Amino acid sequence: MTRSALTTPPPDATRPRPLPGAPAPGAPLGPHYSRCFGCGDGHPNGLHLTALTPDGISVVAEFTVEETHQGAPGLAHGGVLAAAMDEVIGMSVWLFQRPYVTGRLETDYLAPVPVGTVLHMRAWCNGMSGRKAYLEAEGRIGSPDGPVAVRAAALFIEVAMEHFAKHGDIQTIADEHHEYEVNP
Ligand SMILES: CCCCCCCCCC(=O)SCCNC(=O)CCNC(=O)[C@H](O)C(C)(C)COP(=O)(O)OP(=O)(O)OC[C@H]1O[C@@H](n2cnc3c(N)ncnc32)[C@H](O)[C@@H]1OP(=O)(O)O
Numbered sequence: 419m420t421r422s423a424l425t426t427p428p429p430d431a432t433r434p435r436p437l438p439g440a441p442a443p444g445a446p447l448g449p450h451y452s453r454c455f456g457c458g459d460g461h462p463n464g465l466h467l468t469a470l471t472p473d474g475i476s477v478v479a480e481f482t483v484e485e486t487h488q489g490a491p492g493l494a495h496g497g498v499l500a501a502a503m504d505e506v507i508g509m510s511v512w513l514f515q516r517p518y519v520t521g522r523l524e525t526d527y528l529a530p531v532p533v534g535t536v537l538h539m540r541a542w543c544n545g546m547s548g549r550k551a552y553l554e555a556e557g558r559i560g561s562p563d564g565p566v567a568v569r570a571a572a573l574f575i576e577v578a579m580e581h582f583a584k585h586g587d588i589q590t591i592a593d594e595h596h597e598y599e600v601n602p
Pocket residue numbers: 424450504505508517518519520521522549550573575577582591
């Protein structure tokens with residue numbers, strides 16, 4: 419992955435460890451928000467990523483590239499692939515039970531991804547420092563051992579739940595997720 423200094427963890431960054439209450443290895447991760455474009459099962463035309471964590475600190479997910487995801491004829495749009503990478507990284511940082519948002523997302527496109535492909539995605543955290551989490555992801559064509567088509571590196575920034583209150587109904591999120599206190 420070609421990444422900038424902004425998405426490279428500093429030397430004093432700490433490695434994440436599974437938190438108490440992390441989902442069991444292999445258990446499916448539900449959507450963080452049912453109307454999320456990336457993972458929401460209630461979104462009419464979202465990406466509908468399905469995911470699990472093998473170890474409480476990383477996430478594997480599958481994304482099926484459909485006709486509606488095309489950029490060039492028969493090939494996935496790069497922005498859609500970036501959205502999928504953003505989402506799987508967001509799912510992985512969600513495991514740390516604090517709200518984070520994408521600050522920076524860097525993407526390398528290594529091979530075209532045809533419509534009909536199942537992209538096998540994996541995201542993990544390389545380190546945390548203060549409010550910053552340094553994350554990485556890859557997407558492989560056809561199987562978990564298939565050729566890498568997309569790589570991403572990201573900086574996510576921890577925010578207060580109030581971050582989501584200005585434009586959205588955080589009570590909806592609270593109703594879906596009892597691990598967060600909306601008004602601590
Ligand atoms: C309820 C569950 C929801 C889960 C959501 C997951 C969804 C999936 C992921 C997404 O798609 S999130 C949506 C896309 N992202 C955004 O909408 C974020 C928009 N940006 C912001 O809201 C603010 O810029 C942000 C919260 C990221 C930071 O603003 P703050 O005022 O809180 O912090 P500040 O600007 O002081 O930055 C804190 C540190 O991060 C650094 N930083 C912030 N943005 C950066 C950036 N883009 N690149 C590099 N560094 C950055 C900044 O330099 C600083 O470093 P230092 O502490 O060392 O000084």
